Amino acid sequence: MTPAERPSLRLLVRLSLMMFLQYAIWGAWLPFLWSFLADHRGFTGDQIGSMFAAGAVGAIVGPFLAGQVADRWFDTEKYLGISHLLGAVLIWQLARVESFTGFLVFSLVYGIVYAPTLALTNSLAFHHLPDRDRDFGRIRLWGTFGWIAVGIAMGHWLAWKHSPPATLEAMQALVESGRAQTLEQAETLVRAAGKADAFRLSAILGALMGLYCFTLPHTPPSREGRKNAALEALSEVRWQPLRTLFLLAVPVSCIHQFYFVHTEAFLDRFLDPPAFFTTLFGKGGGGFMTIGQMTEVLVLGALPLVAARLSRKTLLGVGLLAYAGRMALFAYGQDSAALLLLGVALHGLCFGCFIFVSFLVVDEETTPDVRASAQNLFNLVIVGIGVIVGSKIAGWVADWAGGDYTRLFEVPMWAALACLAALTVFYPGRRPLEMIHARRRLS
Numbered sequence: 001m002t003p004a005e006r007p008s009l010r011l012l013v014r015l016s017l018m019m020f021l022q023y024a025i026w027g028a029w030l031p032f033l034w035s036f037l038a039d040h041r042g043f044t045g046d047q048i049g050s051m052f053a054a055g056a057v058g059a060i061v062g063p064f065l066a067g068q069v070a071d072r073w074f075d076t077e078k079y080l081g082i083s084h085l086l087g088a089v090l091i092w093q094l095a096r097v098e099s100f101t102g103f104l105v106f107s108l109v110y111g112i113v114y115a116p117t118l119a120l121t122n123s124l125a126f127h128h129l130p131d132r133d134r135d136f137g138r139i140r141l142w143g144t145f146g147w148i149a150v151g152i153a154m155g156h157w158l159a160w161k162h163s164p165p166a167t168l169e170a171m172q173a174l175v176e177s178g179r180a181q182t183l184e185q186a187e188t189l190v191r192a193a194g195k196a197d198a199f200r201l202s203a204i205l206g207a208l209m210g211l212y213c214f215t216l217p218h219t220p221p222s223r224e225g226r227k228n229a230a231l232e233a234l235s236e237v238r239w240q241p242l243r244t245l246f247l248l249a250v251p252v253s254c255i256h257q258f259y260f261v262h263t264e265a266f267l268d269r270f271l272d273p274p275a276f277f278t279t280l281f282g283k284g285g286g287g288f289m290t291i292g293q294m295t296e297v298l299v300l301g302a303l304p305l306v307a308a309r310l311s312r313k314t315l316l317g318v319g320l321l322a323y324a325g326r327m328a329l330f331a332y333g334q335d336s337a338a339l340l341l342l343g344v345a346l347h348g349l350c351f352g353c354f355i356f357v358s359f360l361v362v363d364e365e366t367t368p369d370v371r372a373s374a375q376n377l378f379n380l381v382i383v384g385i386g387v388i389v390g391s392k393i394a395g396w397v398a399d400w401a402g403g404d405y406t407r408l409f410e411v412p413m414w415a416a417l418a419c420l421a422a423l424t425v426f427y428p429g430r431r432p433l434e435m436i437h438a439r440r441r442l443s
Contacts, residue, residue, distance in 0.1 A: 005130050011217065012135075015125050016142035018216060021209040022121050024146030025084070025114070027293075028202035029091070031151065031286040032195040035265040037103075039192035047100055049395025052261060054104050055111035056387035060380050073221055076124045080117055081213035087113045088206030095199040119379035123371060124219045126363055134304050140356065141300040148290040148297075150205070152280075154198055155287020162194025163187065163283050188268075191284060198286075237377065241312070242365050244426045245358055246381055251419050252354060253386020254393055255323050255412040259347070261394040263289055263330075266405055270334045273341070292347025299352030312361050313427050319354025320420040322346045327413035331406045355382065 037043045037051060090110040097103045122140075129135040164171065164187065171186035180186035237246055267285030281287030307315070326346040333339030359378065366374040393411075401408040 007129055007135055011128060012139065014216060015128065015139045017212065018121055018124070018209075019140055019143035020146035020149075021205055021212060022117065022146070023143035024150045025087075025202050025205045025209060026118075027147030028150040028154065028205060029094075029198040030260055031264045031289050032154065032198045032284070034261050035192055035268065035284070036195040036198070038265065039188055040195065041098065041100075041103070043100060045395040045398040046392075047395075049261075049392045050104060051107050052257065052391030052394070053388040054108040056115065056384050056391065057108055057111050060384040060388075061112050061116070075221065076120055076127070076219035077213050077216040080120055080124070080216070081210050083113050083117050083210075084206050084213060085210030087117075088203045088210060091199050091206060092203035095196040115379065115383055116376060118383060119375040122359055122363075123375050124216065126371065126375075127219050128217050132360060132363060136360070137300045137303050137356075141297050144293045144296045144300065148293045150201060151286050151290035151293070152282065154195075154201065155282025155284055155290075157197060157282070158191055158194055158286075159278075159283040161197075162191045167191075195284075237374075239365065240428050241361065244423070244428075245316075245361055246378065248419055248423060248427075249358065249378065249381040250386045250389065251415055252320070252323070253382050254390030255327070255416050255419070256350070256355070256382075257387050257390030258394050258397075258409070258412040259326070259350075261391060262398065262405075262408065263344070266330065267340065267344070270405070271337055271340050273337050277341075288341070289344060289347075291341060291344045292351075295345045295348025296351050297348070299348040300356060303352060303356070307357075307360075311429060312357060313423065313429055315353045315357045316427065317420060317423055319350055319352070319357065320416055320423060322349035322353065324413050324416035324420065326350060327409045327416060331409035331413060334405060358382075 033051065034048055037048045038045075043051070087110060090106055090113060093106050094103065094110070097106055122136075125136060125139050126132055129139070160166065167187070167190045170190050171180070171183050174180040174186040174189055175183060180189055237243060264285035267288050271285065271288060273288070277288070281290065303315075323346075326343045329339050329343030329346070333343065359375065362374050362378045363371055397408055397411050
């Protein structure tokens with residue numbers, strides 16, 4: 001690789017900051033949504049599942065709106081800027097909307113605005129990076145840094161502003177009014193109310209991201225194709241390995257959603273870490289969940305070193321095995337802080353080896369003029385169909401489990417093992433390069 005083929009430091013910094021803000025916006029509120037709605041708003045598991053599902057609808061709209069616009073009509077960086085500014089206004093409202101219907105409507109509209117931007121930031125980065133295997137990992141890991149930063153920030157904010165001794169008076173008032181039976185229950189309720197600040201933080205970051213997007217490298221639409229870009233991308237999915245990858249992505253996304261729906265409240269209830277860890281991560285499970293993003297950084301940093309040596313199938317299999325292991329640790333290791341923290345740490349392998357590698361496969365296996373739409377189609381599955389189905393299932397299973405987290409986490413554990421078996425049987429191994437070129441000519 002010659003020096004001329006390497007991206008400039010300025011480009012790397014600009015794209016890294018884009019990823020940092022993109023995922024900080026999401027990470028500010030997502031880990032806290034279940035406990036905020038359950039403990040503060042009093043919504044049922046089925047209702048909360050509907051909230052998560054509503055937010056994912058945007059990933060379904062994305063391939064037929066954002067992908068078409070970015071591939072055919074509109075500069076990607078401008079589309080991102082407008083979307084994030086509008087999203088900042090919408091998510092600010094979620095901090096104060098109290099009714100189920102109102103929260104559902106705002107979640108739906110926000111999902112339509114925000115979800116497509118996830119794939120479009122990938123597409124913009126791929127457009128400007130000369131070597132995706134070498135360069136994209138170190139760009140994308142800054143998104144993980146963003147998630148870590150806001151997670152820890154919210155953990156310390158909750159510890160400082162929404163925990164004793166600052167909230168002792170409010171806690172005593174809840175006990176005296178009968179809304180809480182003990183001070184411990186009152187503390188949970190007070191801290192849950194404080195999680196509304198997560199939406200306000202996300203809105204501030206969204207406004208900053210919206211303004212910043214207008215300064216990103218110019219990424220014009222491709223005007224070579226005359227057909228609908230999303231439909232062209234959909235036609236390419238019929239080829240292996242994309243066919244198997246897209247089919248597996250639905251149940252894997254459901255499994256992934258179990259983690260984000262239930263883990264923060266689960267850790268808040270069962271994790272009894274050493275005081276040193278509380279000093280680092282603050283109160284609530286959200287701060288501790290950033291351990292998963294920290295291991296994600298390590299995995300993404302290591303992927304460029306192993307991507308050329310291991311097949312995509314092997315990496316995807318490691319990711320699925322990590323999904324099963326994480327759920328097993330949550331199901332059977334509730335009495336051990338070390339096992340629970342290990343389960344959280346496995347998130348790095350889950351995300352890096354399956355989700356991240358999947359986006360690489362999509363980019364590799366599609367033609368250049370429809371790659372933004374192809375990314376959005378996969379986004380449809382990962383944070384669209386899969387999240388909608390997974391959120392509803394996670395809500396139903398929570399109601400069915402009745403607070404028994406062993407029963408709850410056994411469901412995604414067995415599902416992950418089934419996906420691993422399907423990958424082993426149906427996903428093709430390495431193919432000669434000439435076969436790939438021949439397929440492209442035929443398409």
